[in-house]
Amino acid sequence: MTTETESLLTPRDFIRWGMSRFSEAGLFFGHGTDNALDEAAILVLHALHLPGDLPAAYLDARLTPQEQEQVLELLMRRIDKRVPAAYLTNKMIFAGLDFYVNEDVLVPRSPIAELIESGFEPWIRADSVGRVLDLCTGSGCIAIGCAHCFQNASVDAVDISPGALDVARINVQRHGLEGRVEPILSNLFDGLKGWRYDLIVSNPPYVSMDEMEGLPIEYHQEPVLGLAAGEEGLDIVAIILQQVSEFLEPSGILMIEVGNSAEALVERYPRVPFLWIEFERGGHSVFLLTAEQLIEYQTDF
Template identity: 40%
Template structure:
């Protein structure tokens, strides 16, 4: 896609050093209403990442180069990147072809969502506390793996684990395959092209999932940058719960009795409680205090789903004892 709108030559001529470019790009981000939620915390981080890429420097080495004047090829590259970012709304991670999560490097392109998950906190800080008595060789499933980033973080956190990672997108799995190989984990992470957990063989000690969870109607309201990501990675039916429904049903059959399921659910906290009132979930704390990841044990999952099924479809045969207490009161 071409860049219809462009930076003015006059403005660009004034930019001599990397520092000038950073200041300018941050102002332009503000002016054009850029959204920074795709793997960056703010405009500064994103501008630095574009500049480091244009200069061919690792991000940590950028500070040294800031005061020197920008070589012409790097300035031309930076201008192109910034125009693509500002006016085509191409996310920075797709422009650089890389993203970082939990200090690890991942290849990304338009075939996968850009990694940004609360599991980056939860995998190292909380999961080991929930799996203390598990067997040495953990069996883990990462449903909806995308770039494979969470499967890789899990494999690093639990060095003896064997991991099955799934995705419905064959394109995403190609990227995941590259990342798994980059991290030397092809022996331990097995990729499966399937719907949620379909066809996997349990029992698993841990099932983790960062599914798509936006309700269809919400997609339109997302900033333009997010429309560059695969919609399959973002949207999950009318109420956002389509994949989560499948996940709960499938996980209930695949989790070991001591096993746990952990799911990131974005803004669906109230919807989860309303839809599965019987499910005894624990909301895991995150640094920003949002209740957006829940944990449920295999036993509680099976209990919760059985109760819900019983309430949703009371099967009362005429003449059976429960007809005496009224329809629907079935334990």
């Protein structure tokens, strides 16, 4: 403890101090929170092993010297190392579900969470889905969310990273879905010959070379493998579009998030009728194509 921090006695004190220091340091927020106050609160409560819905009165309880040190250490790691809060807590909420995360996976934040929570309506009928594929699964959050959404479906969670699949397996076990969600080591479709799906959903790498260079420090804590996708950000999406029709059922649907590479995608495939999903809670650049459309425009890919 320093002279400055010796006067910090309660969780409320540390949350206020953390918020001020985060703002002063110019931290970037976008891995679970969008502001310094919420980020500081999450870290302080985590360091004290307290729930997020802690009654307000407890925020004024005096901390022990050991607790003060624990809180300060975590807040300083966020400031000095620019590590996203989700990696410091090994926790992230996605589609209302709790997930373990570490530096082997991207921090879950896709707007696809909103689609999961709404049952993918109106594009998909839940009773029509028997098999789902989550390409580039990372932590397994989309695959596990789909398993909760489609109660009778089996879900394959594919990733090229062994470390990411280790995290996905932890989350599959955490949610008790060992019999329904299968983590699979594969370079996109390479290990899936002969399998077909009613829904293929993907949040693949889609960050362009220029965008990678301009990302805040916090994003550079995440695995490059999950972000970078060539000069235009389309290297992985292009491969998916070329191959995916072989793995969709005739009535199947493909949904892919492409982030800020959406404009480049439309410019590359001007004839393809991408349906862009609108989100109520923010987020953009998730498109839908049907199996029929993918076959019709196969020569464009």
